[in-house]
Amino acid sequence: MADIPTAAISRLVTYLRILEQLESNEVSRTSSNDLAERAGVTAFQVRKDLAYFGRFGTRGMGYTVPLLKRELMRVLGLNQTWNVVIIGTGRLGQAIANYPGASDYRFQYVGLFDINPELIGKEVRGLSVKHIGSLSEFVQEKANTSGRVDMGFIAVPPEQAQAAAQTLVEAGVKGILNFAPIVIQPRTLERAGLHEPADEWHGVIIENVDFLAGMKRLAFYILNPHLKITDTEEHA
Amino acid sequence: MADIPTAAISRLVTYLRILEQLESNEVSRTSSNDLAERAGVTAFQVRKDLAYFGRFGTRGMGYTVPLLKRELMRVLGLNQTWNVVIIGTGRLGQAIANYPGASDYRFQYVGLFDINPELIGKEVRGLSVKHIGSLSEFVQEKANTSGRVDMGFIAVPPEQAQAAAQTLVEAGVKGILNFAPIVIQPRTLERAGLHEPADEWHGVIIENVDFLAGMKRLAFYILNPHLKITDTEEHA
DNA sequence: ACGTGTGAAGGCCTTCACAGCG
DNA sequence: CGCTGTGAAGGCCTTCACACGT
DSSP states (O other): OOOOOHHHHHHHHHHHHHHHHHHHTTOOEEOHHHHHHHHTSOHHHHHHHHHTTOOOSBTTTBEEHHHHHHHHHHHHTOSSOEEEEEEOOSHHHHHHHHOTTTGGGTEEEEEEEESOTTTTTOEETTEEOEEGGGHHHHHHHHHHTTOOOOEEEEOSOHHHHHHHHHHHHHHTOOEEEEOSSSOOOSSOSTTTTOSSOOGGGTTOEEEEOOHHHHHHHHHHHHHOTTSOOOSGGGGO | OOOOOHHHHHHHHHHHHHHHHHHHTTOOEEOHHHHHHHHTSOHHHHHHHHHTTOOOOBTTTBEEHHHHHHHHHHHHTOSSOEEEEEEOOSHHHHHHHHOTTTGGGTEEEEEEEESOTTTTTOEETTEEOEEGGGHHHHHHHHHHTTOOOOEEEEOSOHHHHHHHHHHHHHHTOOEEEEOSSSOOOSSOSTTTTOSSOOGGGTTOEEEEOOHHHHHHHHHHHHHOTTSOOOSGGGGO
């Protein structure tokens, strides 16, 4: 596969959402122009983004909504089930666990973990919160029964986020969605001096969702409205 | 001011966070190299980003942590108080309202709104949830007393997000942080046919925080690990 | 005739190398 | 001598125009 701009992936996610809306409105076809307007980008951009992955349209006609939707879901890997653990089950972690929509895409929460004794054993979304020390064991056992744990979500306070990431990686998780406002370092805490990622971090993908950062960016743009931000970035 | 890459603003936010960590560890000076490593970018990038806004370092010496921190806070507009209303006080809205850290930056929640009668009157973080119909009135009254309402956060279900945004804009809010997984259209619902933003949207800034999108991007990158994503995007 | 798919042009951000200053 | 600040080079993403298929 060719080299694909990171921003294009974010836009694909947006297109998919729009296709879902169209489908639930029983609209059966669309065009690069239509998608572009709804997504807030140019039609050129839409066609180019789609072209990275194949040819999904019909010249002169446009795109068939269900077909393009199916293709995008395949491309984005949303046809398969993703097993997810959440580290941190405070208010944020619970809000995430209960957020509707995740299950629409076969993201399945299989385990909740925390370090706070008061939360251990608590029921959240049908799962009993476990101590973070049992994560490795839990992941291993899952691998032998209901399938591997694919991702971990980090919803702990910032001071504990790096350690949580480390625990997840050691347990063998391949992707991390980090909600804490820090940059996860792809190396062990002990080897912080080395500039090379530690081995066990090889291939681990990290995505960040930082709404404090969003607030700060917003503050800046309100103060500096002349910097037009009709950018790709808004698809974060 | 020169034209500044959107991504640079996201990185500034990251640098600021790092400076805060350094300060709380009583580290008094740093360098572009040090910041770069902690932020996961190149030292060139750090220096270029800072250069957009001024000259904050000393040649041969590096940067003074408290000074650079102060300057970045000024640049990002975090020395002033921002009055914020939250639309939607379900689980997500409550988690946002209670998230610690916002108050560290003088983001002040002054009003909580919802459309669900069961939530009206409920106390969240010391504020009584009001009906969304009273938003305009509320904003107007605030403007005459404790100061203008600067931003609105949207934490409602996706179907209601566009309407919530519309309400916020009509009330005169200048920035929106949208947590719903949709693209806010800068136009009234009625004028959806027109391709021009409606007047009242002029100058309104929209930032998105979409963790479902984060999950989907993560799924894609786990499936396609060869697409190296050591990108700027991770500072979203 | 209409809208997609795409090679090529263009522009903007990043990278670089080094000048400049402490 | 060390590290910042910055003009210039480079590269990648976006934009464009048009060929192509229906």
